[in-house]
Amino acid sequence: MNLNADELMLRDRAITALNSSLSLPQALEAVRPHLLELAQADSMALCLMEVTHSLHFQWLVPGHRIPILDEYAGLADHDFLRPPIFARPQTVIRDSELLSRKEYERTLIYQRSRELEPRMEHIMAVLLPIRPGSFGALALYRNRPRAYSGQNAAVLASLTAHLVNTVRNCSDVQDVTTSAHLLEELYRRPDTAFLVVEPPHHEVLRSPHAAVLLERWFTPSELHSSGLPLPLQERLDALVRMAPDARLDKNLWVSLYADGYRTVRFIELPAPEGPRQWALLMHEIPISIPLPAEMKRKLTPREVTIAACLLRNWTNEQIAGELELSLHTVKTHVRNLLAKLGVDGRADLFYQAARLNKPV
Known part of the structure; x- marks a missing residue:
């Protein structure tokens, strides 16, 4: 691939744009003008796909709307580019490599784009593996009948690794953000009680309802110096010393009181590095059925x-x-x-x- 000074500058700008945001729509909007100029394309779109028992997809379209993509669910089985890009991940595929011009013009994708405008005169796409079962497919479209060249494909191929990293990083941040919002919602719910403890004695987090239950369940004399009740601290100490298989039937603490059962489930939280933390999920189970x-x-x-x-x-x-x-x-x-x-x-x-x- 031979790039002149202007193209090298555009490529550097495209890489900078891809790293400019942890929001995928914002990153795509930032890279769009540079990528379209580099590849001499008119529009672009990213399809996020989850491949499980069936195919689930979501289109992200920076810039102007592409009407045919609103109908993709009904056209997916006629997408002649999808099998080739899945067969060759991270390889840029051009329509002209697969079909003659006459064959391409007979495809349902092309025919429908003529009706909806703008016409998809040429398409170039690449599959971006994100994680097992999760992919992104970036497609570039031309509205004029001039086929993409090998140089156009090479420019896009040179950015594939950066595109994969951007989609993966933004997806990971979105997952973490969603989990954080869920944790925040659970933290504030009056019917959810949990503690997060870092053994041996450091309490990381206590939900408001957990504080209420602990005060109701245990007297001050039953508290360990860490603030955790002695029965729970002793159970946690024992679990930490056990092998994972030995914990299976010992990670639930149950106590019977006149008004019902009090239970605490001990769950070791995954940690790629650093000390493991434990979540203690607390529940009250009444013996009687509540009166509606x-x-x-x-x-x-x-x-x-x-x-x-x-x-x-x-x-x-x-x-x-x-x-x-x-x-x-x-x-x-x-x-x-x-x-x-x-x-x-x-x-x-x-x-x-x-x-x-x-x-x-």
Whole structure:
């Protein structure tokens, strides 16, 4: 490949543009004028593809919209360039290498582009492997009937490694950003509780709900000097010393209390380098089925209390003793609340409450 001074300067600008942003749409917009001038093309587009059981794709089009790409889902099976670029990743393929001019003009891609404008008189494309099962396909289009030359293809080929790095880096940053947003959302949810700990005793992160649960579950005398409760610290110390296979049935701590089960699952987080951290996921699992709000609205406060006791599978005698009521009063409340809720008995109450808590 022989480039003159102007072309070398354009190529350097294209490489700089590809590294100018960790947002893929912004990087493509920045490189577009330099790449189009270098390859003497009129437009460009990048197709991001995930190849699993089927092909999923997304087009990124810097600059002016290319109408035919809006219809690509219906044209994908007629894309004559896709099999060749998949057969030869990182190799620039030109339409003129595959088809004669008459054959090209008979393709559905070309015919449809004539109807939609602008015409795709010539196409040059290269497949960019990003990671296993994930690819980018960069396509350059000409609106005039002059075939791409070998020099045009060589210029694009000289930038392929930079294109791969840009797409991969931007994709990785997008994945990290999405994960960070998810973690932030989980961190603030009132029903999610977790700790992140770096053994042996350094606490990295504690969600607000985890702080609430720890205060409710453990007394100050049960806390390790690190602030982590002694039972959890002891379990973590033991897991760290174990081989991975030995941890399989020991990474869940469970404690039974009057109101339900308290569980903590210990998960070792991956770390390519540096110390491994552990996530401690905390949950409360009530023994009883919660009384649905729809049922609560139909009952008096006292009936709500007794209905909750029924859903804990307490007997009338247990309810009377707990609430300091006579057995006759409890029976009367039970009869009335079952009638108000329109259920046939205790078994039906359990069924209806479970159905309303988790609709089918």
